[in-house]
Each structure stands twice: as C-alpha cells, then as structure tokens.
Amino acid sequence: MKTLIKNGTVVNSTGTASADVLIDGEAIAAVLAPGSTLLGFDLESNVDSVIDATGKYVIPGGIDAHTHMEMPFGGTFASDTFETGTRAAAHGGTTSIVDFVVQYAGENVIDQFQLWHEKARGNCAIDYGFHQILSDVQDSSLTAMDELLKEGVSSFKLFMAYKGVFLSDDGQIVKAMQRAASNGSMIMMHAENGSVIDLLVKQAIAAGNTSPIYHGLTRPWQAEEEATHRAIMLANLTGAPLYVVHVSAKQAVQQIAAARDNGQNVFGETCPQYHYLSLEEQLGAPGFEGAKWVCSTPLRSREEGHQHHMWQSLRTNDIQMVSTDHCPFCMKGQKDMGLNDFSKIPNGIGSVEHRMDLLYQGVVDGRISLERWVEVTSTTPARMFGMYGKKGVIQPGADGDVVVYDPNGHTSIGLGKTHHMNMDYSAYEGFEIDGHVDTVISRGKVVVDDNKYLGTKGDGKYFARGLSQYLI
Ligand code: URP
Ligand code: ZN
Ligand code: ZN
Numbered sequence: 001m002k003t004l005i006k007n008g009t010v011v012n013s014t015g016t017a018s019a020d021v022l023i024d025g026e027a028i029a030a031v032l033a034p035g036s037t038l039l040g041f042d043l044e045s046n047v048d049s050v051i052d053a054t055g056k057y058v059i060p061g062g063i064d065a066h067t068h069m070e071m072p073f074g075g076t077f078a079s080d081t082f083e084t085g086t087r088a089a090a091h092g093g094t095t096s097i098v099d100f101v102v103q104y105a106g107e108n109v110i111d112q113f114q115l116w117h118e119k120a121r122g123n124c125a126i127d128y129g130f131h132q133i134l135s136d137v138q139d140s141s142l143t144a145m146d147e148l149l150k151e152g153v154s155s156f157k158l159f160m161a162y163k164g165v166f167l168s169d170d171g172q173i174v175k176a177m178q179r180a181a182s183n184g185s186m187i188m189m190h191a192e193n194g195s196v197i198d199l200l201v202k203q204a205i206a207a208g209n210t211s212p213i214y215h216g217l218t219r220p221w222q223a224e225e226e227a228t229h230r231a232i233m234l235a236n237l238t239g240a241p242l243y244v245v246h247v248s249a250k251q252a253v254q255q256i257a258a259a260r261d262n263g264q265n266v267f268g269e270t271c272p273q274y275h276y277l278s279l280e281e282q283l284g285a286p287g288f289e290g291a292k293w294v295c296s297t298p299l300r301s302r303e304e305g306h307q308h309h310m311w312q313s314l315r316t317n318d319i320q321m322v323s324t325d326h327c328p329f330c331m332k333g334q335k336d337m338g339l340n341d342f343s344k345i346p347n348g349i350g351s352v353e354h355r356m357d358l359l360y361q362g363v364v365d366g367r368i369s370l371e372r373w374v375e376v377t378s379t380t381p382a383r384m385f386g387m388y389g390k391k392g393v394i395q396p397g398a399d400g401d402v403v404v405y406d407p408n409g410h411t412s413i414g415l416g417k418t419h420h421m422n423m424d425y426s427a428y429e430g431f432e433i434d435g436h437v438d439t440v441i442s443r444g445k446v447v448v449d450d451n452k453y454l455g456t457k458g459d460g461k462y463f464a465r466g467l468s469q470y471l472i
Contacts (some may be wrong), residue, residue, distance in 0.1 A: 001049075001444060001445075002022065002023065002025075002029075002046070002049075003022075003023045003031050003047060003048065003049045003051065003400075003441070003446075004020060004021070004022055004023075004044060004047045004049070004050045004051070004443065005020065005022075005023070005050075005051045005053050005402065005404065006035075006043075006044065006050060006051070006052055006053065006054075006133070007020070007034055007052060007054040007055025008021070008054070008056050008057065008404065009053075009058065009244045010019075010031060010055070010057075010058045010059075010124055010394050011057050011058065011059045011370055011371060011373075011374050011461060012060065012371070012374060012379070012393055012394055012395075013061075013371050013372075013374050013375035013378075013379035013392075013393075014371070015371060016370060016371065017127045018033075018034050019031050019033065019034060019037070019058075019119040020032050020033070020034050020036060020043065020060055021045070021098075021394060021402060022043060023106045023400035023402065023441065023444050024444075025093070025400075025444055026399060026400055026443040026444040027055055027366075027396075027397060027398065027399060027400055027443075027444065028295065028394060028395065028396055028397065028398045028400055028402070029396060030288075030396055031395060031396065033118070033395060040248060040450070044200075046134050049446075051194040051277075051404060051439055053077065053404050054431060055406070055407075055408065056404050056405060056406050056407070056459045057370070057404070057405040057406075057407060058393070058394065058403075058405075059095065059297035059374050059378070059394070059401060059402070059403050059405055060374065060378045060379065060393050060394050060398070060401060060402065060403075061093065061095025061096065061126075061378065061391070061401030061402060061403050061440065061441070061442065062089075062092070062093050062094035062095060062096075062356045062377045062378050062403065063094065063095070063096045063097070063098070063381035063382055063387065063391055063392060064089060064094045064096070064097045064098070064322045064323050064324050064326065064352055064355055064381075065097075065098040065131075065378070065381040065385055066098070066100075066245060066246070066271070066323030066324060066325045066326070067085065067089075067097045067099045067100075067267070067268065067320070067323075067325075067326040067327075067352055068099065068100055068325070068326060068327040068343060068348065069081060069082045069085040069086070069097075069099050069120070069326075070082065070085075070119060070326060071100070071102060071346070071348075072102060072195040073102075073327070073346060073348070074329070074337075074344075074345075074346030074347060074348075075337060075344075075346070076329065076333075076334050076337070076346055077422075078305075078327050078328055078348060078350075079328045079329055079330050079350070079422045080326070080328050080330065080350060080421055080422045080423075081119075081123065081422070082099075082119055082120045082123040082124050082128070082223060082353070083123040083124070083125070083184075083243055083326045083419065084421070084422040084458055085097075085326065085328075085352055086123075086124040086125040086126050086128065086418070086424075087125040087420055087455070087457075088352055088353040088406050088420040088421040089126055089326075089353060089452065090125045090126050090307075090438070090440050090442065090447045090448050090455060091353055091374040091418065091420045091440070091448050091451070091454070092352065092353035092354055092355060092356055092357060092418075092437060093356040093372075093403040093405065093437040093440055094126065094160065094305055094355065094356060095127065095401035095403070095440065095441075095442045096127045096128065096129070096387065096463065097126065097127075097129075097326075097352070097380075098128070098129040098130065098131055098155075098385055098389055098465075099116070099120070099126050099128060099129075099130055099131070100130070100131050100132070100133050100157060101113050101115075101116040101130050101131070101133060101153075102116075103132065103133050103134055103135055103141070103314045104135055104165070104166070104222055105135050105136040105207065106136065108123075108140065108144075108170040109132060109134065109138075109141050109144035109145075109148070110144050110147060110148075111141065112130060112132075113130065113144075113148060113151070113153070114214055116130055116421070117462070120377040120462070121459050122183055122457065122458045123382075123458065123460075124211060124457070124458070124459070124460030124461075125442070125447060125453075125455050125457065125459055125460050126442050126447070126459070126460040127391075127399075127401070127442070127443070127460050127461055127462075127463045128460055128461075128462060128463065129152060129153075129385070129387070129465045130152075130153050130460065130462075130464040131153065131155045131156065131157055131188060131385075131462070132144075132145075132148055132153050132155070132156050132157070133156075133157045133158075133159075133166065134156050134157070134158055134168065134176055135159065135165075135166045135167070135168060135209065136168065136172065137158075137168055137175045137176045141176070142175065142176070142179045143227070145179045145180070145183060145185060146179070146183055149183055149185055151464065152462070152463065152464025152465045153185040153384065153465065154184070154185045154186060154386050154465050154466065154467050154468065155185060155187075155188050155243070155328035155385060155465075155468075156176060156180065156186070156187055157187075157188040157190065157245065158173050158176055158187060158188070158189055158190070159178045159189075159190040159194075159245070160189065160190060160191055160192060160193065160194055160227045160230070160231065161190060161192040161193070161194035161197055161227070161296065162190075162194060163194045163195065164366070165200055166190070167194045170230070170234065172387060173231075173234055173269040174234055174237070174238055175301055176472075177180035177235060177238035177240035177242075178201075178233055178238050178240070180238075180240040181238050181239040181240040181241075184467050184471065185242050185467070186243050186384075186385075186468050186471070187235065187240050187241065187242050187243065187247070188243045188244075188245050189227075189228075189231045189242060189243070189244050189245065190245055190246070190296075191224060191228040191230075191231050191244050191245075191247075191252065191297075191434065192219060192223050192224050192227050192296060192297055193223040193224075193226050193227045193230075195220075196223045196226075196332060197218060197219050197223055200217075200218035200219075201218045201219075201256065201343050204217070204218050204342075205341060208230050209348040210340055210341050210342055211287075211288070211290065211342060212283055212285075212289075212290030212291045212293075212294055212338075212342050212345060213279065213284040213290055213342075214285045214342045215283060215290075215296075215298055215342045215343070215345065215347075216279040216283045216298040216299055217279075219296060219297065219298045221248075221249035221250075221251050221252070221300065221304070221306075222251075222253045223248060224247075224297050225251035225252050225254075225255060225334075226250065228247070228250065228252040228255045228256065229255045230376075231244065232255060232256070232259045232264065233390050234258075234388070235264065235266065235422070236264055237253050237266075241265035241266075241267075241468065241470075241471050242259075242264075242265065242266045242267070242443065243266075243267045243268075243269065243384065244266070244267070244268050244269065244295075245269050245323075245325070245470065246269060246270065246271050246274075246295075246297050246325045247269060247270050247274070247310075247319060248273075248274040248297040248298065248299070248300050248306060248308050248324075248340070249297065249300055249306060250273075250300075250304075250305065250309035250310070250366065251445065252297075252311045253268060253309060253310070253318050253319060254318075256306050256319070257313070257318040260318070261421045265470065267320050267321075267470065268313075268318070268382065269320070269321050269322070269323050269443075270314070270316065270322055271322060271323060271324055271325045271349075271351075272300070272321050272322065272324065272353065272354065272355055272358040272359065273293070273295065273325075273349050273427065274297075274298060274300065274307065274310050275307055275310050275311055275314075275358070276307065276308065276358065276428070276431075277293055277299050277307075277361070277427070278299055278300065278301065278302035278307060279298065279299050279300055279301045279302070280301060280302055280303065281302065282299055282427075283298065286442075288336070288339055288356050291331065291335040291336070291338060291342075291345045292331060292335065292349075292425055292427060293349060293427060294335070294338070294342065294346075294348075295325065295327070295347050296346050296347045299415065304451070308459075308461055309393075309449050311362060311368070314362070314367075314368055314372070314376060315367060315368050315451075316374065320376070320380050320384065321375075321376045321377075321381050322355065322359055322377055322378040323355075323381070323383060324349075324350075324352050324374045324412050325348070325349070326348075326349075326350050326351060326352035326421075327348025327349065327350065327351025328348060328349070328421055328422065328423045329346040329348055329350075329423075329443075330422075330423055330424040330425075331424055331425055332424055335347055335376060338392050340412055346434075349427045350421045350423050350427065351427055351428065352421065353419065353420055353421055354413055354418070354420065354428055354431075355377060355379055355435065356403070356405075356437060357411045357413070357418075357433045357436075358428070358431070358433070359373055359376065359377055359433060359435050360373055360405070360434075360435040361432065361434065363364070363435075364433075364434045364435065376393070377394075379392040379393060379472055380392075380393045382458075383468070383469040383470060384468050384469070384470060385468060386465035386466035386467050386468055386469070387463060387465055387466075388469055390463075391463070393397075397400065399443050400441055400442075400443050400444035400445075401441065401442055401443060402438070402440075402441045403437060403440050403441070404437060404438045404440075404470045405436070405437060405438065406436045406437075406438045407434070407435055409435060409436025409438065410432070410433065410434060410435075410436060411432075411433040411435060411436050411437070412431075412432055412433075413426060413428045413429070413430070413433065413472075414426045414428070414429045414430055414431070415429065418451070420453075422453050438450065442455070442460070443459075443461075445459060447459060
C-alpha cells in the first residue's frame with residue numbers, strides 16, 4: 001500500500017516546509033518538494049491512495065508517554081481498556097502510547113510485565129510501549145530492571161506518595177536509582193510527600209471536610225515542591241537521571257529548572273489539566289461535581305498562577321513535554337465511591353483523546369509555536385523514551401505515523417461530541433478548539449478519517465524502546 005499526502009505543510013520540531021509525504025507500506029519513504037517526481041515517475045499516478053492536505057498541517061503522530069489503561073487503582077480499574085483507550089487516542093491524533101505496568105508490594109515485576117502484555121496484545125488501535133512501576137524495591141526488582149531493559153522497558157516509575165499502595169521509602173528509591181545510574185535507564189517520579197498528605201487528609205476528614213476540594217487542599221504545593229527537591233537530591237547523590245511526572249506546581253517547576261541549570265539530568269512532564277483546569281473552578285465545583293477532577297498531583301489554584309506558569313515553562317523548556325496521565329474513572333460506580341469522603345474518590349482524569357487539540361490551542365493563543373507543539377507532544381516523548389527515528393518525526397525511514405491536522409477546522413469537546421473514551425463525563429465538557437484532527441495514519445494505515453474509525457483492534461503493536469536520547 002502506497003499513500004501520498006500532497007500539498008501539505010509538514011511540521012517537524014525542527015521546522016516547517018511545504019512538502020509531499022510518500023508512505024510505502026508501514027514507513028515513510030520520502031519527503032519531497034510538492035509535485036516532485038521520483039526517479040522520473042509521477043507519484044500521484046503510482047500510489048494506491050492520495051490525501052490532499054492543501055491548507056493543512058502534516059505532523060508526526062502524537063505520543064502520549066503517560067497512560068494507565070485498565071489500571072487497578074483506588075479499589076477499581078481505570079475505565080478505559082487498551083482497546084477503548086487506544087481507539088480514543090487515535091481519534092485525537094495520538095499514534096503511540098507508553099502505559100505503566102503496575103507492581104504492587106510483594107508482586108513479581110516480571111510476572112506483572114507479562115500480565116500487561118496479555119492485557120494489551122491484540123487489543124490496541126495504535127502502537128504501545130511500557131514503563132514499569134516499582135513499589136517495594138525487592139532485590140529481584142533490581143535484577144528485573146536489567147532484564148526489562150532488554151525487553152524494551154527503559155524507564156521505571158517510583159512513588160513518594162500513596163503509603164501502603166505504591167510508596168517507596170527513600171532507601172528503596174536510592175536502591176532503584178543506583179541501578180538506573182548503572183544500567184542507563186530513566187527513573188520517573190511521582191513527587192508528593194506522602195506522609196504529610198496522609199496526615200492532612202486524616203485531619204480534614206476528622207474535621208468533617210469531606211468534599212472533593214479537600215483533595216486539593218490536603219495535597220498542597222509545598223508537598224509537591226519538597227518531594228521534587230528530595231527526588232532531585234537523591235538523583236544527584238546516585239547519578240540517576242530523573243523524569244518528574246505530572247508536575248502541577250510552579251514551585252516544583254522551579255526546582256526542576258534549578259537542577260537543570262546545575263547540569264543535572266532532570267526532566268519535567270506536565271499534563272493538559274494543569275494548563276487549563278483549576279482548584280477553584282473544577283475541584284471546587286458545587287456538591288460532588290469536583291470529583292470529576294480528582295487526580296494527583298492535584299489541580300492547582302489559578303489565583304496562585306500555576307496554570308500561567310505551566311504554559312510559560314513549556315515555552316522556555318523548563319518543562320520538556322506534555323502527556324495526559326490518562327487514568328479515567330466514571331462518576332457512576334467509581335468516582336462516587338468517595339461521595340462522603342474525598343479520600344475514597346479514585347484518583348485520575350481521562351484526556352488521551354484531547355491532548356493534541358488542547359495543546360494546539362496554545363499555538364492559536366500565541367503561547368507556544370507550531371514547532372514547539374509538535375516537539376512537546378511527539379518529538380520529545382520519542383527522544384525521552386527511546387523511540388525517536390521510528391516515532392516523533394516525519395522523515396524517510398520513520399514509521400508511517402502521520403496526522404493531517406486542519407488549522408481551520410474546529411473541535412467541540414464533550415460527551416456525544418468528540419468523545420470516544422469510556423467515561424460518563426468529559427473533564428473538558430464544552431471546550432471549543434480552533435483546529436481539527438482530520439486524518440490519522442498509523443504505520444501506513446489510515447485508522448481515522450473525518451471522525452470515522454477505520455482501524456481494527458490489534459493494529460497497534462508493542463514497541464520495544466531503547467535508551468533515552470537525552471542521556472550520555
Ligand atoms: O491521579 C492520578 N495521577 N492517577 C494515576 C496514577 C498516577 O499517580 O499517575
Ligand atoms: Zn503519579
Ligand atoms: Zn500516572
């Protein structure tokens with residue numbers, strides 16, 4: 001199958017050019033000046049299909065490097081399966097995800113890795129890779145870190161919060177960091193001070209403060225800044241590279257920026273919810289509504305300026321990339337477990353379908369450039385997590401993961417609109433975006449066109465990742 005995407009504006013993180021893109025089989029074969037011939041052959045009459053991208057952007061498929069499909073968490077499971085979640089991702093212009101294999105205390109890391117393969121294999125609409133969560137860091141977990149590297153897992157997530165669930169103590173964190181420093185892998189950190197949060201939660205519940213806004217009020221920015229600083233110091237001590245996930249507090253960004261200025265391999269990820277949503281407006285919505293936006297790290301105060309700072313940090317590269325932390329739960333039967341106690345609301349927000357559009361709005365609003373949009377949503381995730389070359393770029397030899405994006409199109413977000421995620425609400429209900437995902441191609445196959453899904457479950461294959469390109 002040969003596809004020619006003609007007359008589009010190809011946007012890579014490195015620049016923008018008018019060009020035709022030829023996809024042959026599963027890979028990009030050529031990027032040519034518009035109307036070019038190849039070895040004397042007129043392209044248009046020698047391909048199986050032609051997509052006219054006049055007036056549109058042709059970008060590398062989005063990479064969402066932080067998702068939790070069907071994650072067992074908070075006494076339930078994230079409501080998107082690998083099938084529903086990756087299909088929704090495809091609708092939104094994302095052609096790869098990196099999901100998290102979960103290891104709870106006492107479980108064997110390699111067994112869990114195999115279990116996650118079974119969950120995903122044959123079910124995904126787009127390509128997928130895995131990070132590995134480590135909770136208790138057993139001796140066998142350290143050996144597993146070496147083994148998993150060979151299986152294409154080059155990043156390991158640890159938690160400084162969720163005592164009795166995921167939390168690793170500082171000694172366990174140091175052990176895992178020492179191994180990462182020696183085997184070249186990346187440590188990902190959920191940076192919140194769990195002991196402080198647990199105390200504040202207990203105190204809030206005892207005082208009768210049980211509504212969703214207290215989720216945010218009991219996870220203050222100081223708990224995020226302190227843990228971020230501690231993680232940076234432990235990484236400094238061990239020489240491990242550190243990638244701080246779902247950063248929401250401007251003070252945590254400042255810690256990351258200072259460490260980077262100091263020459264340390266520290267990276268920061270944020271998520272669309274921390275650009276758009278706030279403690280006051282969403283978590284503080286009347287009644288139990290705020291439960292829709294209970295996630296950790298929590299939404300921050302707009303009055304304190306975190307959202308503005310997040311856009312600014314993305315522009316200045318104090319924050320390197322944007323993932324969703326897609327971890328959806330329905331209001332009915334899941335979020336409502338915490339009706340009388342915010343601490344029982346499952347933590348997570350779903351937005352795997354909307355990341356590309358939500359960030360594109362930053363281009364429209366003049367907050368980031370077009371190239372930076374591609375960089376933070378596709379190229380940097382590919383480089384950060386050992387996928388670059390095949391993913392994250394439009395160039396010959398790369399996988400045919402391409403999105404035709406219409407800057408003059410329009411996207412209305414909400415249930416019954418662009419929503420394909422398995423959620424009974426949208427965290428972005430009523431958002432109107434200037435821009436539209438027209439066509440999504442995954443390894444040479446058109447999987448979404450004009451809002452219609454044309455793929456089949458199982459199109460997506462496991463991607464064995466290499467080491468991060470940002471490390472030497
Ligand atoms: O609230 C969140 N973020 N849920 C998913 C688990 C995690 O910490 O990433
Ligand atoms: Zn986390
Ligand atoms: Zn997460």
